[in-house]
Amino acid sequence: MPRKILVTNALPYANGDIHLGHLVGYIQGDIWVRYQRMRGNSVHYVCADDTHGTPIMLRAEKEGITPEQLINRVHGEHLRDFTDFGVGFDNYHSTHSAENRAYAEDIYGKLLSAGFIETRSIEQFYDPVKEMFLPDRFIKGECPKCGAGDQYGDNCEVCGAAYAPTELKNPYSAVSGAKPVLKTSEHYFFRLSDARAVEFLREWTRGTNTTGERRLQAEAANKMKEWLGEAGENKLSDWDISRDAPYFGFEIPGAPGKYFYVWLDAPIGYFASFRNYAERRSAAGEQIAVEDYTDTIRAEAQGTELVHFIGKDILYFHALFWPAMLKFAGYRTPSQLCVNGFLTVDGAKMSKSRGTFITARSYVEQGLNPEWLRYYFASKSNGTMEDVDLNLDDMIAKVNSDLVGKYVNIASRCAGFIAKRFGGKLGGVDPKATAEFESAYEAATIAQAYEERDYGRALREIMRLADLANQYVNDHKPWELAKQDGQDAQLHVVCSTALTLFRDLTLYLKPVLPALAAKVEAFLAIAPLDWQAGWKPLPAGHDITAYQHLMTRIERKQVDALLEANRDSLAPAAAAAPAATAKTAKEASSQQRHAEKQQHAAQAAETASPHISIDDFTKVDLRIAKIVDAQHVEGADKLIRLQLDIGETDDAGNPKPRQVFAGIKSAYDPASLVGRLTVMVANLAPRKMKFGMSEGMVLAASDPDGKTGGLYILSPDGGAQPGMRVK
Numbered sequence: 001m002p003r004k005i006l007v008t009n010a011l012p013y014a015n016g017d018i019h020l021g022h023l024v025g026y027i028q029g030d031i032w033v034r035y036q037r038m039r040g041n042s043v044h045y046v047c048a049d050d051t052h053g054t055p056i057m058l059r060a061e062k063e064g065i066t067p068e069q070l071i072n073r074v075h076g077e078h079l080r081d082f083t084d085f086g087v088g089f090d091n092y093h094s095t096h097s098a099e100n101r102a103y104a105e106d107i108y109g110k111l112l113s114a115g116f117i118e119t120r121s122i123e124q125f126y127d128p129v130k131e132m133f134l135p136d137r138f139i140k141g142e143c144p145k146c147g148a149g150d151q152y153g154d155n156c157e158v159c160g161a162a163y164a165p166t167e168l169k170n171p172y173s174a175v176s177g178a179k180p181v182l183k184t185s186e187h188y189f190f191r192l193s194d195a196r197a198v199e200f201l202r203e204w205t206r207g208t209n210t211t212g213e214r215r216l217q218a219e220a221a222n223k224m225k226e227w228l229g230e231a232g233e234n235k236l237s238d239w240d241i242s243r244d245a246p247y248f249g250f251e252i253p254g255a256p257g258k259y260f261y262v263w264l265d266a267p268i269g270y271f272a273s274f275r276n277y278a279e280r281r282s283a284a285g286e287q288i289a290v291e292d293y294t295d296t297i298r299a300e301a302q303g304t305e306l307v308h309f310i311g312k313d314i315l316y317f318h319a320l321f322w323p324a325m326l327k328f329a330g331y332r333t334p335s336q337l338c339v340n341g342f343l344t345v346d347g348a349k350m351s352k353s354r355g356t357f358i359t360a361r362s363y364v365e366q367g368l369n370p371e372w373l374r375y376y377f378a379s380k381s382n383g384t385m386e387d388v389d390l391n392l393d394d395m396i397a398k399v400n401s402d403l404v405g406k407y408v409n410i411a412s413r414c415a416g417f418i419a420k421r422f423g424g425k426l427g428g429v430d431p432k433a434t435a436e437f438e439s440a441y442e443a444a445t446i447a448q449a450y451e452e453r454d455y456g457r458a459l460r461e462i463m464r465l466a467d468l469a470n471q472y473v474n475d476h477k478p479w480e481l482a483k484q485d486g487q488d489a490q491l492h493v494v495c496s497t498a499l500t501l502f503r504d505l506t507l508y509l510k511p512v513l514p515a516l517a518a519k520v521e522a523f524l525a526i527a528p529l530d531w532q533a534g535w536k537p538l539p540a541g542h543d544i545t546a547y548q549h550l551m552t553r554i555e556r557k558q559v560d561a562l563l564e565a566n567r568d569s570l571a572p573a574a575a576a577a578p579a580a581t582a583k584t585a586k587e588a589s590s591q592q593r594h595a596e597k598q599q600h601a602a603q604a605a606e607t608a609s610p611h612i613s614i615d616d617f618t619k620v621d622l623r624i625a626k627i628v629d630a631q632h633v634e635g636a637d638k639l640i641r642l643q644l645d646i647g648e649t650d651d652a653g654n655p656k657p658r659q660v661f662a663g664i665k666s667a668y669d670p671a672s673l674v675g676r677l678t679v680m681v682a683n684l685a686p687r688k689m690k691f692g693m694s695e696g697m698v699l700a701a702s703d704p705d706g707k708t709g710g711l712y713i714l715s716p717d718g719g720a721q722p723g724m725r726v727k
Contacts, residue, residue, distance in 0.1 A: 003041040004303055007033050008270040010310040011050035011095065014074040015059055018081040019357035021343035024388050027377050028340055028453060029309035030087045034511040035450040038531040046273040048093035049075050052249035053262035054135045067248045071096055081360040085370040086514050091277035095265055100272035101250050104265040110329040116191045125165055125180035127173045133185065133244045138175050141168035155316060162316045188242035188252060190325065197324045198234050204323055209305065209335040216319060219385045220339050222671040224319055239321055267322045305335040312339050312385045338453060341387035362565045368558055371513050372399045378512045383453035396554045406466040408550050410473060410502045414495040415547035417478055424544055427492035429500050429537040433472050437501055440468055446508055455512065457718050462508045469501040500537045519550050621683035622726035624716055628657050630670035633691050638663040640670050642698065644680055647723020658695040667711035679714045679726055
């Protein structure tokens with residue numbers, strides 16, 4: 001039976017441009033939606049602008065317009081950018097809507113009746129210069145958990161901790177720079193710490209949905225376990241869901257001057273957008289595939305899946321607050337959260353607030369093909385919460401090699417012969433070649449990779465097939481057949497076979513490259529490709545249209561122009577530096593020692609030989625290793641104890657993993673490492689440590705300083721097996 005799925009992406013905030021960092025999650029969501037539709041499933045895909053809060057109010061004030069005028073303008077800009085990058089929402093709505101107000105008031109009222117809302121007088125930061133209470137994101141300071149500086153007042157971008165603004169160390173107002181003062185105000189709280197909510201969330205975050213899949217990825221579930229604590233613990237805090245005037249948003253019923261905090265009504269925008277879509281379709285006399293939008297949101301709904309694509313920075317809100325709100329207001333909870341990592345550039349997070357971003361608009365205006373970026377992001381996506389690193393040189397190489405050099409090359413080398421020699425009509429195909437191609441193709445492999453959002457694995461498999469198709473063309477050399485007398489029939493078969501294989505490759509690339517696939521469908525004069533097409537060859541006598549070049553190569557000058565257009569935003573913004581955050585003598589001393597260490601390393605590098613011999617390299621025994629276990633090391637600040645399978649066995653033939661202590665605790669949760677493949681130095685002399693014997697070393701890349709967030713263990717491509725030699 002076809003699945004019925006409502007898919008949403010996190011709502012972009014209506015206070016700025018869409019940048020490439022935003023697009024990671026939207027492109028991942030769009031690819032999954034397109035794949036599901038090609039499989040014959042009924043999918044609705046909605047989103048909206050997140051439009052409420054103090055930042056909107058302040059920006060509108062600065063521009064001399066109303067908040068409504070601002071969000072209407074930004075809505076058009078956001079929808080334009082998503083459309084340019086092929087993100088095909090069925091409906092793109094706004095949280096500042098009648099539908100969203102109705103749902104917000106209904107959910108709040110039901111939570112109030114169920115005993116999940118209470119009021120308290122709290123001390124809250126107040127800007128004495130601006131004369132307003134400060135929202136969490138307009139207070140900055142040092143994280144109370146890890147000490148990272150320049151963090152927001154609600155959660156830390158470094159360690160992911162959530163906290164109250166009053167817990168920040170050395171706080172300052174991001175509006176005026178003034179040191180905020182505490183004032184008392186009455187606020188409304190959602191009782192997330194209620195035993196009913198904790199018990200529900202403990203089960204929900206570890207459970208599976210109706211399709212048997214986990215609601216959360218392993219890394220996300222482990223993070224939830226960390227935040228929730230073990231059975232019997234209650235580590236959750238109640239959630240402040242109100243804000244004081246002046247504020248742009250929905251006023252809380254029965255509470256004059258109090259407004260819903262933006263994070264309460266923002267996720268409700270998923271339902272509001274779908275309701276708006278359903279009502280517009282109904283008004284137009286159309287039938288909506290999901291019987292009625294209420295079937296998707298009611299608590300007892302069984303037939304429709306609700307799948308959210310979100311970034312890991314908002315996991316706390318979507319995996320704790322959102323499902324708890326829905327559960328105890330009598331609504332259905334999400335079937336699955338698909339959580340993506342950040343976009344990094346050379347290991348540093350691309351962020352508007354940090355002043356390090358490339359806008360989607362500038363990418364298009366510089367003439368770069370959006371599908372280059374779709375392909376590159378897909379090739380770097382593996383269905384986990386790992387960050388996607390943007391290396392523009394790597395993007396140039398991958399797109400030019402895979403899409404132009406391998407894929408498009410098949411059609412460009414054969415289509416001209418069909419047009420010039422055979423009147424644009426295809427001939428028969430080589431049954432041996434198509435059989436070999438079909439036998440090399442594993443439908444389940446590509447389909448499973450798309451289903452699991454492991455797009456990188458899907459594309460590697462597709463490019464392997466492209467290599468086979470190119471090998472067929474190279475072996476039969478149509479350009480030489482065209483010069484030989486009596487070879488027209490063979491030339492016709494070779495080119496027709498190559499174009500049939502090209503058609504099949506297009507089918508599997510279509511979720512990633514919809515615009516290019518549409519061009520191919522027009523060129524081959526075929527109906528839109530879907531996953532049910534099978535391996536039936538294009539029939540002899542089928543007319544194709546004149547070939548026009550399908551995709552150009554990326555030129556370095558185009559990328560240079562993009563970087564130049566974003567030069568100002570790619571220079572990290574200078575953070576406000578209040579007097580309260582001045583460096584202490586201890587910090588200065590630590591920085592001096594760090595600088596001296598860097599200097600010594602640089603001097604050592606200068607005196608070392610710039611080259612090694614092949615003999616030097618072969619002395620290092622690099623092996624593929626599978627991480628079969630990973631544990632924290634008690635008493636160690638940096639170490640994780642790894643058990644690595646490199647294919648070794650004991651005398652009885654049982655696996656004999658090696659123990660390695662790796663200094664990667666700052667970057668990895670041990671639970672997220674189990675099952676991964678990496679690379680280790682297998683012939684490093686064992687080293688006795690206070691925690692035990694270390695029998696090797698895993699390889700990792702890092703930024704020059706080796707700072708937290710810039711550490712990445714190496715992973716091989718799919719197909720590598722434990723014990724394989726790296727050479």
